[in-house]
Amino acid sequence: MSLADPIDAHVNAREPARVSELEAKPVWHRARRSPLTWVKGGGLTTFLFLLPMLLVFGAFSWYPIVRTVVMSLQHTNLVQAPTWVGLDNFRAVLNDPVLPIAVKNTAYFAGLALIFGYPIPLIAAVLMSELRKRRGLYSALAYLPVVIPPVVAVLLWKTFYDGSTTGVFNTILGWIHLGPYPWLQSPSTAMPSLVLESTWANAGATVIIYLAALTSVNPELYEAASVDGASLWRKVWHITLPQLRGVLLLTMILQIIGTAQVFLEPFLFTSGGPANATITVLLLIYDYAFGNSLGGNFGEATALSLMLAGFLAVLSFVYLRATRSWSTA
């Protein structure tokens, strides 16, 4: 082992710091005093390895996050110099008559997505975990819609949703003498149609997550229950679901966070119509920032996105606190 090896020297210089704070202090001071020891100790090499990440995250993640907060307090549209306006942007957004509609629609989308998309993947995953063979085939079929580009999925479903009697879905429903339904053209059916497509596109990923969680359930729990004569349903109810509780709670909050930011479906299917029936919070943000060709209202757009992010943060926090106390009880 050569002492000149930068990693070794680096590790050796650090080791005492871990053993004891008191003993480590002098070593730390010596190591810090000169940049040369830092370089020799491998500090520079480590820093160079971190550099791509620091540059990319600095420029495209950490800086924009800070910038959002600044922009939300400014009036800025890229044409004129930004001016500080305090909380005016937040006030303007909250007074926008479209905001309550967008919030209501987004909540409706998220709620419907939970009803459509939450129980089905769970049932599918439990059934699939009991397969003796061909589990790969089932997983592949379930996951297939997830790999389809969302734009393709939406445009394809737009064709399916054709409201005439010869639309794909209306033809199929016509076989059993139902319809024709207007799907995207009516304010009452537009949102459920969006949710249906979105569920189709995303459910497969949830199935795979549940499957992974199901295989990690300790089989001895099932064995013990079987020995005690528990029926199949009792085992599902008293072992499978409680064991999956962590994953189930997590996928639920992740799904809510995801659906609260729904954009592509309303943007491509209906552009927020008919009669604002599918305008969502993200569509409104897009409209503020990019909807006006004369120059974006970036202040209001960032103000609304911050309010959405703040709401989601509070929601997750409350949800996680509530479910934690509930699940340990």
Next chain:
Amino acid sequence: VIVPMRGRRTRRAADDARGVVSFSDWHNPKVRWGVGTAQALLLVALVVVGLGPLLWLAKAAITPTNDTITHPLGLFPHGAAWSNLREAWSSVHVGRYFWNTVVLAFGSWLTQIVVATTAGFALSVLRPKYEKLIMGLLLATLFVPAVVLLVPLYVEIVHPPLIHHSFINSYWAIWLPAGASAFNVILVKRFFDNLPREIFEAARVDGAGPWKLFTAIVLPMSRPILGVVSVFAVLASWKDFLWPLLVLADPNKQPLSVRLPTIEAQTSLGVFLAALFIACLVPIAGFLIFQRSFLRGSGLGGAIKG
């Protein structure tokens, strides 16, 4: 008492006891029939729902527009129209947009791999004193919803600080931000954490420096995780719509997903559906080839988020 019992068990019995349905349950005809039927129904449902729309798209891509409009579920009443595919590829320039998508995906993949592996190596193997701080800053970005970044990132691309040159219509505006995925870095770091330290020590004894350690030992041992990061990097880039729509204003530079909604208005339904079909060929082929990486990555996603 338990250990010898396990030893005596046949493989099949051990397999059977793994899930909810135990060995004895499986011998109960009612359970066997019920679960079997449910699984068969699930397979039918998965074929209809998962595969059905894609089969229809494949059929419609080579069906004359009129037939698709009047008999959407008919099977080639007036023959096939292979010309749809040719026309989509050349007349509405799907070919060009396809290559744009490939170039964008390749660049985004490269940035993500470089950022995730170098950072993962530094944080997991070299471990600087400020490791905790960096990890904290990385984890924090996971809690920031994507929507927060949209507007400031756009403004940054139009008016970058320090550089004063707009990156609108430049592929760098897509390649570089793609690297800022904390999920990738953490995934790779966790994988490196589990590599055997003895091998690193042995390499150091043999005089390998950090760069040698990185390229000759850590990277070759990390193929599974690099596969997972790669398939998701390419897929995410192929799927991306809003960001390229905002930063690539020149239609000749736009990827397929951005062009498809416009193509819908420009051409006949048959050609448009052929374009949609072409757009999902690469993701489907990639999924069929790298299924293992996809499914492992999706499961890992749940594990990390958990």
